[in-house]
Amino acid sequence: MFTPLLIASASAAVAAAGAAAPRTEQVVITAAQIARAGIETTPALARLPDGAAGPGAGSSAGAGPDAIVLSGTVVPSATAMVVSGTAWGGMVQQVHVATLQTVKAGAPLVTLFSQSWMELQRDYVELTARARLAADKLARDESLYADGIVAAVRRDESRAAAQLAQLAAEQHAQMLRAGGLRGAALDALPASRRLSPLLTVRAQAAGTVVELPLAVGQQAEAGASVAKIMRDGPLWVELQASRQQLPALAVGDQLTVADNCHVRINAISPLVNGVNQTALVRAEQRERNSCLKMNAFVEARVTPPRTQPGALAVPTAALVRRGAASYVFVRNARGFAAVPVAPGAAAGALVWVRGALLPGAPVALRGVAAIKGAWNGLGEPPAGKEQP
Numbered sequence: 001m002f003t004p005l006l007i008a009s010a011s012a013a014v015a016a017a018g019a020a021a022p023r024t025e026q027v028v029i030t031a032a033q034i035a036r037a038g039i040e041t042t043p044a045l046a047r048l049p050d051g052a053a054g055p056g057a058g059s060s061a062g063a064g065p066d067a068i069v070l071s072g073t074v075v076p077s078a079t080a081m082v083v084s085g086t087a088w089g090g091m092v093q094q095v096h097v098a099t100l101q102t103v104k105a106g107a108p109l110v111t112l113f114s115q116s117w118m119e120l121q122r123d124y125v126e127l128t129a130r131a132r133l134a135a136d137k138l139a140r141d142e143s144l145y146a147d148g149i150v151a152a153v154r155r156d157e158s159r160a161a162a163q164l165a166q167l168a169a170e171q172h173a174q175m176l177r178a179g180g181l182r183g184a185a186l187d188a189l190p191a192s193r194r195l196s197p198l199l200t201v202r203a204q205a206a207g208t209v210v211e212l213p214l215a216v217g218q219q220a221e222a223g224a225s226v227a228k229i230m231r232d233g234p235l236w237v238e239l240q241a242s243r244q245q246l247p248a249l250a251v252g253d254q255l256t257v258a259d260n261c262h263v264r265i266n267a268i269s270p271l272v273n274g275v276n277q278t279a280l281v282r283a284e285q286r287e288r289n290s291c292l293k294m295n296a297f298v299e300a301r302v303t304p305p306r307t308q309p310g311a312l313a314v315p316t317a318a319l320v321r322r323g324a325a326s327y328v329f330v331r332n333a334r335g336f337a338a339v340p341v342a343p344g345a346a347a348g349a350l351v352w353v354r355g356a357l358l359p360g361a362p363v364a365l366r367g368v369a370a371i372k373g374a375w376n377g378l379g380e381p382p383a384g385k386e387q388p
Contacts, residue, residue, distance in 0.1 A: 022325040022340035024356060027375045029335030039367030041331050044312040046359040048305075048347055067301045068248055068346075070255070070281060072239030074296045077284065082205045082229045087178065089222040090114030090199060092214050097227070099212050107203045109227045110214055116222070117179060117199040121189060124172040128190040131165040138162040207231040210294075234285035235292045237263050239300055240278040248302070248345035255283055255300035261291035263300060311344055311352040318363045319343060319351065320372050328353065329364035329371045336364060336371050 029039075090112030097109055141158040144150040176186055180202055211228035214220055237257070241249060246268070253265045263283035272279050283300065285292055292298070318328050319341075326343050329336040341355035357363075364371055 022322075022327070024340065025338045025375070026332075026334055027329065027336045027338060027371055029371065029374060034335070034367075037367045037370040039370060040365050041362035042315060042318070042365045044314050044328075044357050044359060044361045044363050045350070046312055047307045048313055048350065068245050070239040070241055070245070070300050070302070072237050072281075072298060072300065074292045074294055074298060075236050075238050076230060076294065077234065077236045080231050080233060080235065081210075082203075082207065082231060083225050084109055084201055084204045084227045084229065085223060085225045086112060086114075086199065086201050086220055087175075087222060088112070088114045088116040088120070088199060089224075090117065090197075090220055092216050092218045092220060093198065095212070095214065095216055097209050097212065099209050101209050103203045103206065103209060103229065105203055105206045108200050109203055109209075109212075110201050110220075112199045112201065112220060113197050114199045115197060118195050118197040120172065120175060120179070121181075121195045124169065124176060125190050125193055125195075127165065127169040127172055131162070131169040134158070134162040134165040201226045203227070203229055205229060205231055230294070232288075234288060235294065236285070237283045237292070237298060237300060239281040239283065240273075240276070241268075241281045242278055243272060244346055246279055248347065249281060253302055254286070255302045257298050257300050258291055260287065260289070262286045308344070308352050311354050312357050312359060312361075313347060313350040313352055314341075314357075314363050315365050316346065316349055316351045318365055318368060319353075320368060326353075328355075328357070329368060330357065331362040331364065338375055 029037075091114075092110055093113045094111040095109075096111070097103055097107070103109070138155075138158040138161070141150055141155045145152060145155040173186060176182070176189075180200055181189070207229040209227050210230050212226075214224075214226060220226070237255075239255075249265060249268060251265050251268060255263050255265065257263060263285050265281060265283045267282040269280040269282075314328055320327050320329070320338075325340050327338045327340055330339050339356055341353035341357065344352040344354065346352075
């Protein structure tokens with residue numbers, strides 16, 4: 001059995017368990033009792049060892065044992081997808097591209113036979129003629145007003161009418177430009193009056209056509225999507241991180257997906273999924289290459305920093321809890337001191353902690369349950385066995 005001093009110390013510790021601030025407590029154990037209980041220690045580390053995260057650490061392919069492995073799916077970035085649509089309805093007369101085809105900005109996608117497109121051109125020709133007549137009338141009234149023949153109110157009315165007519169014509173010109181009629185063709189339309197019902201919808205950006213919902217002969221409604229294009233550029237990866245992994249992750253961290261394929265965390269969700277207790281972590285591809293494919297399942301690895309200011313790394317198995325407080329047992333001349341610590345980020349089988357620890361302090365790794373039992377006044381366990 002442990003000494004009466006040990007029992008008295010344990011009773012005092014239990015009485016003080018409800019105190020607001022946990023404090024260091026001594027657990028008196030002799031060297032012989034330590035040997036019988038099979039208690040072993042390991043040093044608290046100020047720096048993670050290269051290629052090892054401590055006793056019992058596992059490993060994954062291509063990653064160090066202390067690497068954090070996150071699983072997720074490749075998705076397009078917020079600006080990767082572009083939709084090319086038509087503002088005027090019509091029948092699809094010709095399809096110029098196919099899905100998975102690479103196109104340049106402005107490349108023709110489909111040609112529609114659109115009665116509304118031809119009516120827009122007719123209205124533009126009519127409005128430009130009205131604007132020209134209004135401008136001529138304004139010029140006459142400006143001359144007559146200068147000669148004192150007409151009143152200022154007539155000149156002002158002509159000026160307002162000319163401005164409105166010009167505004168209406170310019171509005172229709174903008175609509176025609178949006179439909180792809182621009183430059184010399186638009187300038188020549190009022191004079192040539194060559195109206196065409198054929199409307200060619202063009203790619204809004206360079207990229208790959210990933211969706212083409214229309215076929216020849218199909219009727220397209222006004223505002224319908226003609227093609228969905230994915231821009232060339234970095235992709236995103238949406239990963240799932242457990243609550244234990246989250247403290248080790250931060251925006252800006254670089255993750256490795258494969259050789260010459262890296263992503264950088266740009267957002268971490270503040271919400272945890274209530275079903276699987278994971279949080280969404282979003283990372284953006286760094287290199288402009290084809291190492292990532294849309295909708296592919298990937299595993300990304302991040303290696304935690306080798307050091308953390310003000311923290312030491314101890315085995316996760318060395319942590320014990322009493323109430324809401326966490327402790328580690330540190331070997332000293334009288335046995336072990338129960339030192340309160342604040343756990344932080346995990347690193348494989350190690351965890352960063354902050355407390356009254358010094359680098360290299362011998363922390364109990366095996367036989368922790370025996371020390372905790374003695375700490376709680378349960379006496380000495382049978383030799384070679386640990387109490388739960």
